[in-house]
Amino acid sequence: MWLFATTITLAQTVRGRVTDATTGANLPGVSILVTGQNTGAITDANGAYSLPLSPGPYTLRVSFVGYTTQTIPVQVAAGTDATADIRLVESLASLNEVVVVGSRSTQARSSTQTVAPVDVIQSRDLVATGQVDLTQQLTFVAPSFNSSRQTVSDGTDHVDPATLRGLGPDQVLVLLNGKRRHNQALINLNGTVGRGSVGTDLNAIPSSAISRIEVLRDGASSQYGSDAIAGVINLQLKEQPGTTVNAQVGQQYKGDGQVAQVGINHGFKLGDKGFLSLTGEFRHRGATNRAGDYTGPVYVNWNASQQTGESVAAYVARRQALYQQDQALIRQNGFDVSNNLQVGNARVQNAGFFLNARVPIQGTSASFYATGGLNYRRGLAAGFYRYPYQTTQVITALYPNGFLPNIQSSINDQSLLMGVNGETKGWRWDISNVYGGNSFRFDVTNSNNASLAYLGVLNNPTSFYAGTLSFYQNTTDLGAAKDFGKQLNLSSFNVAAGLTYRNDQYRIRPGEAASYLNFSPQSGQVGGAQVFPGYQPSNAVNARRNVYGAYVDLESDVTDRLLLNAAGRYEYYTDFGGNLAGKLAARYRFSEAFSLRGSVSNGFRAPSLHQRYFSAISTVFVSTGQGLEPRQTGTFRNDSPIAQAFGVPPLGAERSLNFSIGVTSRPLTNVSLTIDAYRIRINNRIIYSNQFSRGTSGAGLIVANILNGAGQTDVNSAQFFANAVNTQTQGIDLVLATNPRLNTGTLDITLAANFNQTKLIGEIQRPANLPTDATLGNFLFNRQDSARLTSAQPRSKIQLTFNYRLRKFGAVLRISRFGTVESYDPINPALDETFNPRFVTDLNVSYRVLKNLNLTLGANNLLNVYPDPLRVVNAPTPERYGSAVLDNSSFGRFIYGRNATQFGFNGGYYFLNLSASF
Structure with a gap:
């Protein structure tokens, strides 16, 4: 060729x-x-x-x-x-690509030549997945990366938690053009992967603006700062001139979840070496629903408990009579048992605009550069249905058949990076400032505040403004580097050092009074908007902190075979103190066909402002072993008097110790292989506690006394953020790529895999002022929380990809194996679930209609594979009672588990994609 x-x-x-x-x-x-x-x-x-x-x-x-x-x-x-x-000629998969992240040296190194493993993902690889969200695109091209859309989880329905190497969303650092990207405003509070964490909203960045993505799979706190315990994701934006257009329409096999997306990028040349790249992207994603038929009470609560002194026969007879009454009312009112919950993707409309520019400064070796973006997303997701028999939550005069409340999100994201870099007397220098922010507004629609029942039908509001979360970050960097290799008679000896200053700001703005107040506490009606009570004035906060940092990074080709890297960073946080991180890494090339590399580092993750200052009162559905029970739950700040009364210590940084060792090999000219093993120990992980519920004795009585003493008489339970557990994660990453010689066409084959296991180490910290209570259990971190941290994400993911091209034709076949996931019930082991591995097949076929116009027809999850359904053991019926009532599906509404997901449960998706370049 x-x-x-x-x-x-x-x-x-x-x-x-x-x-x-x-x-x-x-x-x-x-x-x-x-x-x-x-x-x-x-x-x-x-x-x-x-x-x-x-x-x-x-x-x-x-x-x-x-x-x-x-x-x-x-x-x-x-x-x-x-x-x-x-x-x-296209290079061999991604293993030959020169990487930027992980090194400040000017030496060009491919991912097989670096001291740490790096995945290089091109924009064409993202498009070839057939996915439209960036998090989903990465899930199907990077085995160590995972992100599954959540459902019935409040704000998390609208922002996908994303993880690396099985750790948390807040333990991976995101860079944009090599600069720190701000976090999202939302903190994940519901029972999802990443509960209690604050990640980065990757879907706020249009994939049409991205040239390539580098995923550094190694601890890098010493190089890039807090959050880089699991690794770093660096998004490089497009710079080349010309116009590219990518448009897609598609829908799920089931006929819902319609998608329409168009992204346009246009690049201009500015002089000989300058450029301006502009990107606009619009996406509409329809909602999906995989809920089952509801089998529980609607108008009459026949699932009541056995009364004191009531015989079993009398109890069963009473339940049967109530059940018949309820069924008669269901038929009489034409209640639709198949359409009272939305279990699936939220409806989303997204619009984004990005620019990326560089302009040489005339007469100097310096250049001015800028990157800016705006993104707006509007989403609509549902909570749990409120049934007419739930009279404390439903104004039946307003909603005689109950209602399905909605959370409407408005997410705004903006950022602006400006900087100047150049070279003076061999020193490469860079001065930059990046300001970014993210806000999340909550509106509740199709709902009511039950405590306003006395106002009558005409005067009762059904929609509420529930408040806004926002997070803003400003980061200033000053860095310089120089290669002293020639002076030291070495191939390279790069010295880099820098200073950073960062200011973080976190705000909570309260909602309107009707969204959170209880206007008639004596009535027994629940106050606040159903599904999401608004933030109260007592929750309002405007918190700031400053972060000062300094780093040194050394890298040298000591010999033509040995590459060494050492880095150290100190960061000081004005709200809790300082941290020091260091790293040593090396690669030794035994031959052209085989190298050995490894690293040891310590890292840290500072508690986010969200974890320090978030507070709210909300309705939480808690598994009681006999179904889901709504409770008014208060989340109280870690430094609040209530937390101190419980004996919860102040938040500190998570600290990690990372080890990795790997081999890179090129046994043949067209075959590349990397295998990397790692172990990550994290101490003092910050978790979002379980509920501390009020009771009449033991720990429950202490909880009641603390809450009542603080005036929180309407609150059933309390939650906090705390450093509570230690974990150890170990695993192996493997990437094998080849392009076998063919008589006709070209073929790239890539086999990539991640195997990981996370386990708890040592004792779980408990609140100092609460005794261990056998009845109430361990509230801070129960068995459900443990499974969410250790086994709610696939313990393995294997992807085999074939990419074939023949003149005008092309085809991509990807087979992904998602490993086992598990979810545990907080109380009853009989309700624990294990979901077996599944194979998901994606296939697309493309044809170049014109020289610069490509048409692609494809299907994701071609074979319409779903995860294992939930087990339903002794589902509640009028004839069953007491401990025999075991139902994971919540009266049949959930067919598939939502606490642990491998790849979602929407089934197959087919699409038509049009791409053009001019």
């Missing part, structure tokens, strides 16, 4: 066109540099370039992301124009 082809006539101007060697498509944005000189060109939208040169011999270096770099000797002389047409 041709790597390049040239037809050159000696001249003082070299012109030509760069195309894909397989498809013949023009390649805009290809970099053509004259080695040894500060001269070059970038191909335009048609792949064309023009390079004026004075007479003499030159070597052109032709490079483009995702393609093998070529060097071309050229002899330029006076005469007629010359033509140098170049055909580039």
Whole structure:
């Protein structure tokens, strides 16, 4: 296969066109540099370039992301124009890609040459998944990355928790163009993966703006700061000139979840070396619903408990009579038992705009750069249905058949990065400032405040503004680096150092009074908007902190075989103190075909402002072993008098110790292999506690006295954030890539896998002022919380991908195996669930209709695979009572588990994708 082809006539101007060697498509944005000189060109939208040169011999270096770099000797002389047409070949999967994250050296290293494992994911890989959200795209191309959409989980329905190596969403650091990205405003509170954590909203970044993503799978707190315990995800935005358009329409096999998305990116050249890249993206995603038929009480509560002194026969007879009354009313009112809960994706509309620019400063070696983005997302998700028999929650005059309350989200995200970098006397320097923020507004619709029943039907509100969460961050960085390799007679000895300053701000704005007040406490009616009571004035907060940091990073090719890296960072937080992190890493190349690498580091994650200052009172549905019971639950700040009365210690940083060792091998010229094993010990992990519920004796009486003493008489239970557990995570990452030689077409094959296990180490911390109570159990961290932390994410994920191209045709086949997940009941082991591994197959076929127009037809989850359904053991009926009532499905409403998910439960999805470049 041709790597390049040239037809050159000696001249003082070299012109030509760069195309894909397989498809013949023009390649805009290809970099053509004259080695040894500060001269070059970038191909335009048609792949064309023009390079004026004075007479003499030159070597052109032709490079483009995702393609093998070529060097071309050229002899330029006076005469007629010359033509140098170049055909580039795609590089072997991602293992040959030069990586940026994880090193501040100028030495170009591929992911097989670095001291730590790095995945390089190109924009075309993201598009090939057929997914539209960035978190879902990454889930199907990076085995160590996981993100599943949540359902019936309040705000978390609208922001997908994302994790790396089985750890938490807040233990992976996200960078945008190498700079720290701000966190989301929402803290995950419901029973989902990442409960109690604050992640980064990756879906606020349009995938159409991304050139490639680098995933550093190694502890990097010493290099990049807090949150990088599991690793770093660096998003590089597009820079090349030209226009690309990507549009998709599709829907689930079931006929719901319709998707329509269009993303447009246009790049301009600014002078010889500058650029401006603009991206706009709009996405509509319809809701999905996989709820089952409801079998529980609607108008009459026949599932009542046995009364004191009541015989079993009398109890069964009473339940049967109530059941018959309820069934008669269901028939009489035409109540639809199949349409009273939404279990699936929220409805989402998303619009985003990003720019990325660089402008050389004339007369200097410096450049000004800027990156900015705006994103707006509006979502609609449902909570639990409120049935007419729940008279303390439902105004039956307003909703005679009950109602399904909705949470409507409005999420705004914005950021602006500006900086100047350059080189002075061999020192590469960079000064930048990035400001970013995220806000989450809650509105409740199709609901009521039951305590307002006395107002009558006409005067009762059915929609409520429930408050707004926001988080803003401003980060200033000053860094410099220089390679002293020549002075020390080494291939390289890079020294980098820098200073950082960061300001964090977290705010809670209360909702309107009707969203949270109880207007008639004596009536027994529950106050506040049903599904999501608004934030109260007592929850309002405007908290800030400053963070100061300094780092040193050393990297050296000590010999042509040995590469060493050492880094250290100190950060001081004005709200709780300082942390010191360090790292040592090395790679030794035994031969061209085999290298050994490893690292040891300690890390930290500072408690987020959200975890320190969040407070709220909300309705939480708690599993009691006999179904889900609504409770008014208060989340109180860690530094509040109530938390202190319980004996909850102040929050401190999570601290980690990371070990990794791996091999990289290239046994054949077209085969690459990396295997990396790791162990991550994390002490003092911050968790969101279980409920401390009021009672009449033991710990329950203490809880009641504390809550009553604080005036929280309407609150049934309390929750806090606390450093409570230690964990150890160990696993193996594997990536094998090859492109076997074929007589016709090209084929890339990639096998990637992650195997991990997390377990609790040592004792669980308990509140100092509460005794261990056998009746009430361990409230701080129960068995359900333990499973959510250790086994709610797949313990293994294996992906085998085939990418075949033949002239105008292409096909991508991906087979993903999601490993076992488990969820535990907080009380009853008989309700524990284990969901077996599943294979999910994705297939898409593409055809190049025109030279720059590609049409793709595909299906994700081609075979319509679903996870194991929930077991229903002795489902509640009028004939069953007492301990015999075991029902994970909540009266049949949940067919599939929502506390632990492997890949969701929406089934197959088919789509049509159109991509074009100009």
